[in-house]
Amino acid sequence: MQTLSVDLGHTRYPIHIGSGLLSDASVWNRGIAADSILVVSSSTIAPLYLEHLKAGLAGRHVAQCILPDGESNKTLSTASWVIDALVGNKVHRDGLVIALGGGVVGDVAGFAAACYQRGIAFVQAPTTLLAQVDSSVGGKTGVNHPGGKNLIGAYHQPIAVVTDTDTLATLPDRELRAGLAEVIKYGCVWDPIFFDWLALNVGALLARDPEALAYAIARSCEIKAKVVGQDERETGVRAILNFGHTFGHAIEVATHYKQYLHGEAVALGMIMAAELSRRLAMIDGGASARIRELVAAAGLPTEIPRIGTERVLELMRMDKKVLAGNVRLVLLEKLGRAVVIGHYEQGALETMLREQVG
Amino acid sequence: MQTLSVDLGHTRYPIHIGSGLLSDASVWNRGIAADSILVVSSSTIAPLYLEHLKAGLAGRHVAQCILPDGESNKTLSTASWVIDALVGNKVHRDGLVIALGGGVVGDVAGFAAACYQRGIAFVQAPTTLLAQVDSSVGGKTGVNHPGGKNLIGAYHQPIAVVTDTDTLATLPDRELRAGLAEVIKYGCVWDPIFFDWLALNVGALLARDPEALAYAIARSCEIKAKVVGQDERETGVRAILNFGHTFGHAIEVATHYKQYLHGEAVALGMIMAAELSRRLAMIDGGASARIRELVAAAGLPTEIPRIGTERVLELMRMDKKVLAGNVRLVLLEKLGRAVVIGHYEQGALETMLREQVG
Numbered sequence: 001m002q003t004l005s006v007d008l009g010h011t012r013y014p015i016h017i018g019s020g021l022l023s024d025a026s027v028w029n030r031g032i033a034a035d036s037i038l039v040v041s042s043s044t045i046a047p048l049y050l051e052h053l054k055a056g057l058a059g060r061h062v063a064q065c066i067l068p069d070g071e072s073n074k075t076l077s078t079a080s081w082v083i084d085a086l087v088g089n090k091v092h093r094d095g096l097v098i099a100l101g102g103g104v105v106g107d108v109a110g111f112a113a114a115c116y117q118r119g120i121a122f123v124q125a126p127t128t129l130l131a132q133v134d135s136s137v138g139g140k141t142g143v144n145h146p147g148g149k150n151l152i153g154a155y156h157q158p159i160a161v162v163t164d165t166d167t168l169a170t171l172p173d174r175e176l177r178a179g180l181a182e183v184i185k186y187g188c189v190w191d192p193i194f195f196d197w198l199a200l201n202v203g204a205l206l207a208r209d210p211e212a213l214a215y216a217i218a219r220s221c222e223i224k225a226k227v228v229g230q231d232e233r234e235t236g237v238r239a240i241l242n243f244g245h246t247f248g249h250a251i252e253v254a255t256h257y258k259q260y261l262h263g264e265a266v267a268l269g270m271i272m273a274a275e276l277s278r279r280l281a282m283i284d285g286g287a288s289a290r291i292r293e294l295v296a297a298a299g300l301p302t303e304i305p306r307i308g309t310e311r312v313l314e315l316m317r318m319d320k321k322v323l324a325g326n327v328r329l330v331l332l333e334k335l336g337r338a339v340v341i342g343h344y345e346q347g348a349l350e351t352m353l354r355e356q357v358g
Numbered sequence: 359m360q361t362l363s364v365d366l367g368h369t370r371y372p373i374h375i376g377s378g379l380l381s382d383a384s385v386w387n388r389g390i391a392a393d394s395i396l397v398v399s400s401s402t403i404a405p406l407y408l409e410h411l412k413a414g415l416a417g418r419h420v421a422q423c424i425l426p427d428g429e430s431n432k433t434l435s436t437a438s439w440v441i442d443a444l445v446g447n448k449v450h451r452d453g454l455v456i457a458l459g460g461g462v463v464g465d466v467a468g469f470a471a472a473c474y475q476r477g478i479a480f481v482q483a484p485t486t487l488l489a490q491v492d493s494s495v496g497g498k499t500g501v502n503h504p505g506g507k508n509l510i511g512a513y514h515q516p517i518a519v520v521t522d523t524d525t526l527a528t529l530p531d532r533e534l535r536a537g538l539a540e541v542i543k544y545g546c547v548w549d550p551i552f553f554d555w556l557a558l559n560v561g562a563l564l565a566r567d568p569e570a571l572a573y574a575i576a577r578s579c580e581i582k583a584k585v586v587g588q589d590e591r592e593t594g595v596r597a598i599l600n601f602g603h604t605f606g607h608a609i610e611v612a613t614h615y616k617q618y619l620h621g622e623a624v625a626l627g628m629i630m631a632a633e634l635s636r637r638l639a640m641i642d643g644g645a646s647a648r649i650r651e652l653v654a655a656a657g658l659p660t661e662i663p664r665i666g667t668e669r670v671l672e673l674m675r676m677d678k679k680v681l682a683g684n685v686r687l688v689l690l691e692k693l694g695r696a697v698v699i700g701h702y703e704q705g706a707l708e709t710m711l712r713e714q715v716g
Contacts, residue, residue, distance in 0.1 A: 010368075076438055085436075087505035090676075113474075118500060118511040142476060147445035153476040154512060318448075 001028070002218050006137060006157075006225040008232050013160050015221050016139060017214060020163040022052040022100075022125065032160060033119060034096035038089060039294035040082055040109035041100040042069045042246035045127050046049045048170055053100055053125065063089040067105060071257060074104045074144050076152055086120075096121045096159075101137040102175075103262075109154075110141030114156030125159045129179025129213075130263055133186075133220035136161050138228040138238075148318070149249070155233060165214055166257035173206075173299075175204075178263025180205060180298040181244075183216050185270060186223045188291060189243045192336030194219050195226035199290070202297045240338040243330040244270030250315040267300040272356055276334040279348045287335040306358035309350060359385070360576050364495060364515075364583040366590050373495060373516050373579050375572060379522040380410040380458075380483065392454035392479060396447060397422045398440055398467035399458040403485050406528055411458055411483065421447040425463060430613060432462045432501050434510055438622045440470035444478075454479045454517075460486035460533075461493040461620075465511075468499030471512030482516045485525035486704060487537025487571075490622055491544075491578035494519050496586040496596075506676070507607070513591060519579075523572055531564075531657075536621025538563060538656040539602075541574050543628060544581045546649060547601045550694030552577050556649070598696040601688040602628030608673040612665035625658040630714055635690040637706045645693040664716035667708060 001018030014030070021027045025139065037060055046066045054062055065085035067078055069193055086097070099109035099122060106124050113122035124136035142153020180202070187195030197219075198205075204212040224241065231238040248269030252260060260268070271292050278288040296302050317326045328342045329349075359376030372388070379385045388439075395418055399408055404424045412420055423443035425436055444455070457467035457480060464482050471480035482494035500511020526534065538560070545553030555577075562570040582599065589596040606627025610618060618626070629650050636646040654660050674685050686700045687707075 076434070076441075080434055083503060083510055084505075087509060088502055115500075115510045115512060117509060117515055118498065140476065142473075145441060145445055147442075151445060151475060152441055152473045154473060155476055 002214070003178045004218065004221055004225060007229050008157065009229075011157055013158060015161040015163065015225070017163045017165065017218050017221070019164070019166050019210065020336060021056075021162050022049055022167070023055040025056050025058060027162060030160075032096065034094060034121065035060050036089075036091050036095035036286050037080075037098060038086055038091055038095070039064045039098045039100055039114070040067065040085075040103070040105055042067050042105050043067075044069050045101040045105070045167075049100060049127060049164075049167055052164075053098070063091070065081065066107060067130055069104075071104055071144070074108055076143050076145070078108050079112045079115070081328045082109055083116050086112065086116045091116075091120070093117050096123065098123045098125055099136075100125045101131070102126065103131045106131055106135050107141050107150075108143055110139075110156055110158070111143055111153055114141055114154035118158060118342070121155070121159045124161045126161070126163055128171055129176055129217070130182055131166060132163045132165075132217050134182045134224065136163070137221055137224045139232065157232075163217060163221075164246075165210060165217065168208060168213060168269055170311055174261065176206070176208070179266040181263035181270070181295070181300055183220050184291075184294055184298060185241070185243055185266065186220045187294075188270060188274070188332060188335065189240045189330070189338035190223045190227070190336065191219070192334070194223075195290075195294070199294050199297070202294065206299060216296050236340075239268040239328070239340045240330050243332075244268075244273050246316060246327075246329060247272040250312045251305060251307060253315050254311055255305060259305070260301070264301050267295045267298075268302070268304050271295060271302060272304060272352065273329065273331060275356065276329070276349060276352045279345060279352050280331065282331055282333050283335060287332070290335065305355045308358055309353040312357055313350075360572070362576065362579055362583060365587050366515065367587075369515055371516060373521065373583070373685060374518065375490075375521045375523065375576050375579070377522070377524050377568065379414075379520050380407055380525070380651070381413040383414050383416060385520060386414045388518075390481065392455065393418050394447075394449050394453035395420045395456060396440075396444055396449050396453070397456045397458055398425065398443075398463055398470070399423075399509055400425050400427045400460070400463050402427045403459040403463070407458060407485060407522075410522075411456070421449070425466060427462075429462055429502070430481055432466055434501050434503075436466050437470045437473070437501050440467055441474055444470065444474045446559050449474075449478070451475050451478055454481065456481045456483055457494075458483045458485065460484065461489045464489055464493050465499050465508075466501055468497075468514055469501055469511055472499055473511035476512060480514070482519045484519070484521055486529055487526060487534055487575070488540055490521045490523075490575050491537060492540045492582065494521070495579055495582045497590065502599070504531075519564065521575060522556035523568060523575065525564065526571060532619065534566070535622075536565070536619040539621035539625040539628070539653070539676045541578050541602050542649075542656065543599070543624065544578045545652075546628060546632070546690060546693065547688070548581045548600045548694065549577070549586070552581075552693075553648075553652070553694055557652050557655070560652065564657060568585045583629055594698075596685070597698045598688050601690075601696050604674060604685075604687060605630040605670070608670045609663060609665060611673050612669055613663060617663070618659070623657050625653045625656075626660070626662050629653060629660060630662060630710065631687070631689060633714065634687070634707060634710045637710050638702060640689055640691050641693060645690070648693060662714045666716055667711040670711050670715055671708075
């Protein structure tokens with residue numbers, strides 16, 4: 001087991017990464033004292049791993065709340081069910097929520113924990129690669145609104161992240177690849193050496209080599225922890241973690257969230273953002289090509305859907321990351337270093353869009 | 359106009375108190391830059407004061423969301439309407455929510471502002487004495503759950519509190535008196551000189567003498583700001599502000615929130631807490647009697663309803679303020695100084711309850 005630390009100044013928590021952690025009582029006994037626990041999981045994950053987790057929590061009072069699967073259930077109503085379960089099971093202020101599942105479970109359960117009694121402790125036990133490298137770390141919780149994704153939410157840090165890499169054994173191939181998109185992102189925005197390592201080891205990752213996966217997860221979490229530690233509330237550097245997300249989000253909305261998984265849309269968005277960085281002469285064509293090649297090698301889509309320039313521009317203006325009307329973009333100034341830019345040549349953006357999305 | 363400051367270390371905000379502030383643009387131009395504003399108010403308050411506020415905000419884009427009146431509407435559904443209004447009016451991250459009304463409006467609007475886009479700015483413009491001296495200051499926001507009051511919420515500090523004392527002109531007498539209960543509380547828990555001042559000036563307050571009211575509001579806010587500045591998240595001293603609230607809450611629940619306003623129940627709870635403090639030999643009978651006399655002089659109820667000892671004990675155990683099973687109580691060690699006590703003679707509690715509630 002490896003243990004990393006997320007240090008936010010006002011609080012600090014560990015990320016444990018390893019095999020067999022869910023059922024390992026010694027992991028759960030490290031600084032997790034609560035006796036009154038609600039495990040929130042999904043209808044897919046609970047039958048696979050809930051018993052493992054209960055073994056790790058043996059001797060404690062554990063209630064459960066199983067949510068229907070899928071992004072369409074990431075709503076205020078679902079969060080409200082979790083709160084009902086907390087009330088119904090008389091979980092007190094000193095109780096604990098454990099989110100066992102992917103990003104949706106983590107976001108909903110974390111938001112419910114943030115709101116219940118104005119915030120009780122919670123632990124992330126992510127079971128998808130995407131959740132393990134991204135959403136479980138950093139304290140963003142929330143649900144969707146018909147008007148937009150993640151419009152309702154809270155910053156609420158977990159007291160620990162417990163990543164049992166064994167759970168990846170049952171992850172569908174397509175979801176594994178979607179998770180790799182966020183892993184690639186960390187290489188692009190922060191660490192050229194990690195990017196090189198990924199380019200060499202993407203085959204091992206796709207073949208689910210345990211050592212390669214554990215390293216990729218740990219390095220991704222290290223980078224995320226470092227960035228979040230500098231800027232918990234995303235007033236500055238944390239925004240670089242949205243690399244590929246503004247364009248990716250436009251693709252997701254324009255295709256009604258049906259054609260692409262989040263990671264797949266982010267992969268396409270990263271290709272677009274790299275291409276724009278190249279047009280603005282921030283990176284050269286070689287760097288842009290290497291990103292596209294790694295995305296392709298990870299089995300992720302590289303062909304941008306023709307959703308139309310005007311639609312993308314409109315969706316960008318509606319995006320949460322608009323500050324006082326300026327659409328800020330995360331671009332690369334070299335492979336391995338991202339910058340957030342509010343002032344750029346609008347013509348370059350439009351030319352890139354016309355070429356890529358029609 | 360008087361301006362106090364709430365200093366929480368990580369943030370700091372002003373409380374402006376005075377006559378005519380709602381319509382005074384110079385107040386709203388002090389550090390409140392947002393151009394995209396949603397005013398949340400109630401069906402009672404909006405017809406009286408919304409136009410005043412709009413005059414103060416002239417030249418800005420102001421949308422409104424009017425909630426039905428009353429504690430029964432302090433629900434997750436109502437908070438969700440406010441979020442719908444924020445989405446529908448395309449209020450961005452740099453937008454602002456203004457809560458114009460009493461405690462319910464402030465709690466619901468503040469909670470919606472806390473959750474929308476993981477937290478946008480909000481201003482409290484309280485129009486009841488209770489909200490002016492208590493709920494508008496300190497950042498507690500939230501809604502009720504069928505299982506209990508304020509079970510769903512967030513700590514989200516306003517960026518300013520704008521208290522226009524003119525709004526008290528339309529406040530029903532009974533609500534004015536209920537607000538005075540919380541004012542008396544500050545004297546009991548923090549400031550014996552303020553308690554003495556209240557005993558001398560309660561007549562002027564009931565007669566709505568503007569100077570007396572402005573002083574009582576400002577002194578109450580000063581005390582609350584000081585306490586909250588020391589302990590924003592109620593891990594310690596802030597709990598003293600719950601003086602009278604544990605017993606008061608039991609009275610509210612046992613009478614189904616129909617017989618007493620919150621302040622009235624708190625008044626009764628303070629009498630009970632003072633009586634228990636006397637039985638535990640922490641204060642003498644004179645101090646306990648002075649509290650009861652001031653409560654009576656403020657036109658508040660002093661006769662405890664016979665709701666039964668067992669029921670109170672059961673409700674106390676369910677209260678949020680239970681930590682790891684111990685019912686902590688806020689008691690007085692002298693008139694003007696409260697302490698939070700987890701270990702006390704259970705027999706004294708039961709004897710007091712048998713005498714007071716049957």
